[in-house]
Amino acid sequence: MDPVSEFEIVSRAALQALDHGETIALATVVQVRGSAPRHAGARMLVWPDGQIAGTVGGATLEERVIQHSQDALNARRSRLEKYVFSTDGSPDSVGLCGGEVLVHIEVLEATPTLLLIGAGHVALALAQTAPLASMRLVVVDDRREFLSPERFPQATQLIHVAYDRDTEHLEPMPLTLTPSTCVVVTTWGWDVPALEQVLRPDTPPGYVGLVASKTKWRVIRQMLIDRGIPEDRVDIVHAPIGLDLGAETPGEIALSIAAEILAVRRKAAARSMKASARSTQSKPDIS
Numbered sequence: 001m002d003p004v005s006e007f008e009i010v011s012r013a014a015l016q017a018l019d020h021g022e023t024i025a026l027a028t029v030v031q032v033r034g035s036a037p038r039h040a041g042a043r044m045l046v047w048p049d050g051q052i053a054g055t056v057g058g059a060t061l062e063e064r065v066i067q068h069s070q071d072a073l074n075a076r077r078s079r080l081e082k083y084v085f086s087t088d089g090s091p092d093s094v095g096l097c098g099g100e101v102l103v104h105i106e107v108l109e110a111t112p113t114l115l116l117i118g119a120g121h122v123a124l125a126l127a128q129t130a131p132l133a134s135m136r137l138v139v140v141d142d143r144r145e146f147l148s149p150e151r152f153p154q155a156t157q158l159i160h161v162a163y164d165r166d167t168e169h170l171e172p173m174p175l176t177l178t179p180s181t182c183v184v185v186t187t188w189g190w191d192v193p194a195l196e197q198v199l200r201p202d203t204p205p206g207y208v209g210l211v212a213s214k215t216k217w218r219v220i221r222q223m224l225i226d227r228g229i230p231e232d233r234v235d236i237v238h239a240p241i242g243l244d245l246g247a248e249t250p251g252e253i254a255l256s257i258a259a260e261i262l263a264v265r266r267k268a269a270a271r272s273m274k275a276s277a278r279s280t281q282s283k284p285d286i287s
Contacts, residue, residue: 006054010043018110021178022047024075025069026106027058034099036085037061046105048073049254056103061085067209069105110180111136111267112206117173117194118187119146122211125254126184127154133262135182136256140173142190153209165188173197182207182261184241192223195237199229207264209241243270 004142010026017024025046032040037057044054044062053073059229061083070080084092084100114130116123128179130137137155141147142163150174162171170193177183183198183205185191191210209215217239225233242256243263263270 007043009064010045011055013045014108014207017045017047018108019112021110021180022106023073023109023179025106027065027069027106028102028106030080030088030104031102032099034085034097036101038101046070046073057101061101065103068120070232072105072107074108074267076107076265078104080104081246099168109139110178112180112182113138113178113262114204115175115177115181115183116119116140117183117185117198119143119152120186120188121250122253123184123186123258124151125251126186126257127152129254130154131246133258138175140175142170142185149206163193166188167268168193170194176203177203177205179203180207181205182209182213184209184257184261186211187251192220192227195224196218196227197227199224199233199237204233204236207238207261208236209260211241211253212239214240 014024014026027044028045029042031038040053042056044052044056045068047051048070050066050070052066056062058122064083065081066161067110068081081103082100083103086092096119107182114135114137115222116126116137116139119139125255127139131154137152138157138159139147139152139155140159140161142161144160147158147160149155149158152233159174162172163169170190177198191212195210198205210220212220221234225231239259240249240259242253243259245252245256245259247253247256260270262268
C-alpha cells in the first residue's frame, strides 16, 4: 500500500468531519521566518473539543494554536495569528528556536441543511429563503400531494412519512441530523412525535424551532418531558419561533424565522444595525 501524505490525512479528516455536519478549524502555517519546527504549508485540523489531526509543530506552539482555533470556532470567524520563538523568556514565546511563524486559522463549516417538517403555508414561504442563505433544503410531510418538485423547486430532498392520527404514531424519518441541521417544525397535527424524533439523538441539531403560540408550546413542552425527553434538551426548542418583527402573514413569519436561524448560526445579537452602531459609539475610550 502506498504511503499516505500528511496533506491527504488532513484533507480526508476534514471532508469526513464536514460530511458529518461538524464545524472545524484548519490551521495552516503560511509563513516562516528564521528557525521554526515546521515549514510553510504544514496543516492541522482542530475540533471544538481540542481534538486534532495533523500538526503545526507540537509543544507550546501547538497548544496556542489549538486555543486560538477553539476561540475562532466559538466566534465563527477565521483569523491570522503570529507566534514568536523568543530566547528572552517572554511569556508570549512559544519556544526557543529564535524564529516566528504566521498561522492562518480558517473556520470550516458544513453546508447547513434547512429541514422543514410540515409542508404548509409557512414552510412554502420559508423554503424560498434556503438558497438565499446557502442552505440545502429538505422537506418532510405525510401528505404526498404537498411534496412535489413544482411546489418546492428549491428542495434537494422531499420525504414522505406515514402518520396515523388515531395512534399518533409517526413513521421514523429517514434522516441523519447533525449540528449543521436547522429544523423547523410546522406540522398540522404531529408536532410532538416529530419533535420527539428530532430531540432524542445524542447530538441535537444546531437549531430546532416550532411554529406555535406560547400556550401551545407550554402544552407540547410538558408532553415531551412526559415522554422522557430531558428538560434541558426540550428547552433548546425555539418556541414561539422567530424574531419579534410583528409578523402575521406566512411570508412575514418565514422572514422572522429565517432571521432567527441566521442569528443563531452566526451567534449574533439579532438587534438592529442602528442599535449596534449606537452601542459601539457609546463605549468609553479607555486608550
